[in-house]
Amino acid sequence: MPAVDRRKQVLEAASKSFALFGYKATTMEQVAKIANVGKGTIYTFFTNKEELFDEILQSSIVEMRRISEREIREDRDFFDNLYRVLDALLEYRSEHELFIKLSQELRDIGTPMAHEGLAKVENSIIGYLQGIVEHAISIGEIKPLDAQVVSFVMLKLYVALTTDFNQLREPLDKEQIKEYMMLFLAEGLKAESPGAR
Amino acid sequence: MPAVDRRKQVLEAASKSFALFGYKATTMEQVAKIANVGKGTIYTFFTNKEELFDEILQSSIVEMRRISEREIREDRDFFDNLYRVLDALLEYRSEHELFIKLSQELRDIGTPMAHEGLAKVENSIIGYLQGIVEHAISIGEIKPLDAQVVSFVMLKLYVALTTDFNQLREPLDKEQIKEYMMLFLAEGLKAESPGAR
DNA sequence: GAATGACCGAAAATGGATTTTGGTCATTTA
DNA sequence: TAAATGACCAAAATCCATTTTCGGTCATTC
Structure with a gap:
């Protein structure tokens, strides 16, 4: 093992x-400089810029999944778990500039790799949610629907409330976002008919 | 009244x-040519290209509202009416190339006026929905929530299912879209607890 | 043999010449 | 003489030749 882990530095x-x-x-020059490493060294660990980017993205995805997973408890119901997972993702996002920066880059100059990267993250989140949804369906906790559609909508709803909405009005706070998420997904908007309960 | 209505031609x-x-x-040259009119003539009716565009957009918005309005029946419930309104908007959209073209233009080259125009349409739809939602709230048909948030989410959900989803899988058909819309908005995903009904 | 940075070609940024286009207005037309 | 027009203008967009930047390589160094 070398005195300094250059791969990690990079x-x-x-x-x-x-x-x-x-x-x-x-x-790549700048990465080398920050890492205190020659530019060539980077290429002993990563075949190109794209792969270096992908590795970072992957580890973010893994981290997000890890964070999400530790919020899941078998003894809590689906919506409670969902609430916690979304909260954790919200938290993660607010702490990690990468995704915000990539969204901005995509909007401003349309970098294809930014688009691809964000799509990859989005798909992996949907895939992860899909597993949770399928499980909830299998134990009859939620209605038997297409799990991919449900996951997709869940994510879109989340993004709509956390991000898109801010162009219309001042941002909703965390608590409000959670409330609306749960309301739309779990209970629906319909008023309980008087005396139905 | 002139033999030919040049304003209408334009x-x-x-x-x-x-x-x-x-x-x-x-x-503007091309518009003049199609209208069989001198370029200067356009400027006797419209102060500039932007205003000409805006007038067309406004009449589309008015048309959309008209179409929506005739789907509303006081004797039907909110969700039934919503179902019909969204269906009508779906129909309108599939018949009118303008919005599709503008979305494409925004995506491909980011024309600011395309962005502004689409935002205007979106806001006017939200505003219109907001009125319906407020009414439904006032008569206790749906839960008392921020009508703007609800309208915003309704539209986003609609766009997610009709448009965004197509990048993930083959498009959902009209019937499926309606079902999911109603499911998310009205009933929620939660399975009816056995014997609750 | 691991690390490096000078070097290379491709791709992108630059900027200035050229073309296009929104908008005007003197002239024409009915 | 009021409405219609298209030549004309300035500004913006486009083109294109030149320069610069940057991802990736490899002979040299440590």
């Missing part, structure tokens, strides 16, 4: 740079 | 051109 430097400047504006 | 020509080529790629 990963950390790249991670910082992608989060700070986005995909396009981080140059 | 409007129709511009309407065709915007729908066919989008905002940026329709030139």
Whole structure:
């Protein structure tokens, strides 16, 4: 084992740079400089910029899944678990600039890799949610529906409330977002008919 | 009244051109040519290209509202009415190229006027829905919530199912879209607890 | 043999010449 | 003489040749 783990140095430097400047504006030269490493060294660990980016993205995805997973408790119901998972993802997102920066980059200059990366994250979240949804369906906790559609809608709803809505009015706070999420997904809007309960 | 209504000629020509080529790629010269009118004539009716575009957009918005309004029946419940309104909007959209073209233009080259125009349409739809929602709340038909948030989510859900979803899988058909809309908005996902009914 | 940075070609940024286009207005037309 | 027009203008968009930047390589160094 070497005195300094250069691979790790590179990963950390790249991670910082992608989060700070986005995909396009981080140059391999700059990553090398931040990592205190020659440019060539990067290429002994990663075949190209794309793969370096992908590795960072993957580890973010793994981290998000890990964070989500530890919120799941078998003894709580689906909606309670969902509530916690979404909260954790919300938290993670607010702490990690990478995704915010990539969204911005996609909007402003349409970098294809930013688009691809965000799509990858989105798909992996949907895939993860899909598993949860399928399980909830199998034990009859929620209605038997297409799990992919449900997961997709759940994510879109989440993004609509946390992000898209901010262009219309001042942002909703965390508590409100949770309430609306649960309301739309679990109970629906219909007023309980008087005396029905 | 003149033998030919030049203002109408211009409007129709511009309407065709915007729908066919989008905002940026329709030139005033071309509108004039299609309308069989001198370029200067356009400016006797409209102060500039932007206003011409806006007039066409406004009449589309008015038309959409008219179409929506005739689907509303006081004797039907909120969700039934919502179902019909969304169906009518779906229908309208599939018949009118303008909005599809503008979305495409926004995505491909980011024309600011396309963005502004689509936002205007979106806001006017939300505003219209908001009225319906407020009414439903006032008569206790749905839960007392922020009507703007509810309207916003309703529209986002609709767009997610009709448009965004198509990038993930083959499009849902009309019937499925309606079912999911009603399910998420009205009833929620929660399985009816056995014997609750 | 691991690390490096000078080097290479491809791709992107730059900027200035050229073309297009929104908008005007003197002239024409009915 | 009021409405219609298209030549005309300035500004914006486009093109294109030149320069610069950047991802990736590899001979040299440590």
